[in-house]
Amino acid sequence: MRGLVVSADWKPKAGYQVTAEEEMSGRVRLANMVLHNPTLSVADRPDAQLSGEHDVLIRNVTSGICGSDLHMVTSDEDGYMDLPAPFRVPVALGHENSGQVVEVGSAVTRVRPGDLVAVEAQVECGTCRACLRGLTAACERLWDRGFTLDGGTATMSVAHERHCWPLTAVADRHGERKAYDIGALIEPSSVAYNGMVNRAGGFRPGDTVAVFGAGPIGLAAVGLANALGAGRVLALDPSASKREIASALGATETFDPTAGEAGQWLLDRTGGAGVDMALDATGAGRIVMPAIVPAIAVGGKIVSLGANMAPVEVDTIKLMFRAASIYFTLGHLGGGFPAVIALHAAGKLDLTKMITGRFALDDGVAAMERALKGQDAKILIHPHGVDAYPKAVSQ
Ligand SMILES: [Zn+2]
Ligand SMILES: [Zn+2]
Structure with a gap:
């Protein structure tokens, strides 16, 4: 599959203790301490595929560019990536995305092939102190699509069904095209919702x-x-x-x-x-x-x-x-997604007015260059082209 891919050199700063886990997984705790000379390109990534019975394979349709994506491609005066967060290279960026379910594992009940979904990017461990007290977005062993796993600018994604939220009611009200666009805005609006309401x-x-x-x-x-x-x-x-x-x-x-x-x-x-x-x-x-x-x-x-x-x-x-x-507050897990989707489905909220630009994946580098200028509110990347809005399929 293809994606808008960030690469960088592994070059820990003097004094940064690389742990055995970082060495083994390639996931660094602080990108700005280890990853040097970040570069961005449209490139191939290994195909996403189902590996567990609860996995869902998704054809990505829209993926928003976030401020934190910009910190992945800019660097400090010594050439280190600006992002002070966990990261793994190479990775297809994008943590605000919607798509269509293509295939599901044998135990999946939340979605079916053909469904439109918004995808939570954070992958919580479920067993750390934060997870066990319900603050999953603060998980101590968090993996994250678009940061440490391939994300929404890739042509395909795989996600556990618990991270897939159907946009069916949104599409019923607004049509598929707008539902996919709304789907890319659910993640940033969930960050706001979690802060305002859940915290x-x-x-x-x-x-x-x-x-x-x-x-x-x-x-x-x-x-x-x-x-x-x-x-x-x-x-x-x-x-x-x-x-x-x-x-x-x-x-x-x-x-x-x-x-x-x-x-x-x-x-x-x-x-x-x-x-x-x-x-x-x-x-x-x-x-x-x-x-x-x-x-x-x-x-x-x-x-x-x-x-x-x-x-x-x-x-x-x-x-x-x-x-x-x-x-x-930090992150989107923990209840924001269903609430913000419901508000859109009810016609009480329409955040698509903040979309100020859209680019096909092939023009992904240009999209990031424009986002770096800081004039736009939200730019969307369409992994399959700006006019690829597949219809929902009822099974
Ligand atoms: Zn973000
Ligand atoms: Zn956890």
Whole structure:
């Protein structure tokens, strides 16, 4: 099979202790400490195939490019991959994808050949402390399609049936073509859903929600806040085109944080009361947190969705006096997929407005080059071509 493949040289930095497990599996704990000179190409990978009775073989149709994909192809001044996460090379990237089931193992009951599915990329071990207390996205022995296993830009994927979520109800409402596109957006929106709902416990109907950052996860948070009953959704991003998409997804008002003081803007919008939930989807917590803290309401919740690569200072006494809380979340496993699929199937959420570009796999390198420019919200790669949207088949 073919895929958009990241390769790199294995060259551990001085002082990095390579474990026997890393040596044996090829899966490094921190790509930025071991993998040197990353390169990207459209290349062959070994064919995906069923190996267990619960396996599902999927023909991939759409695969979204995520911010973390960009860190796989950029490097630091010494030439090491920027990604500070587990990785294995070579690998076909893509961890936000939909496709059509081609073949299933003998014990599979959740899906049938012909079904449209969205695929969870994270593969939890099921036996570590995180898994046993239900926080599967924080699994201590996580494997991950698009990071350590071939992912959604490959023409085919294999996944355990528990990671395959039927899009049948979404296709019934929106048609197959749109259902495949929605399928590629389920992963990033599940990251937002897990933070807002499964970790932070949601907000009260009518509450005011602020979203910092209108990248895909921030935009998903805007759409979700709206769908989940926020009274007002205030979105902040320096990019005018992204603020426009935020408005289309239900932001009540938007603000360019480079044009004024973001915290003050939120206080002005709330009559000084502050916002009930503030989401940081920027990865720039050092800048965003000082704006959020003075603008959080009594009993408010701060949800950190972006990966901050440097320590962030928080003035905790202000949060203490307002009985406010901060929540962190990572990844999409743990309940986001079925909820976000159901909201799309019900017509309460339509995140396809964030799709700003699509490329065939053959143009995958150009797709990444465009994504690196940072102007797009969501770019999709179509492993079988931009017009390949197979019909659902009823068995
Ligand atoms: Zn991602
Ligand atoms: Zn685990």
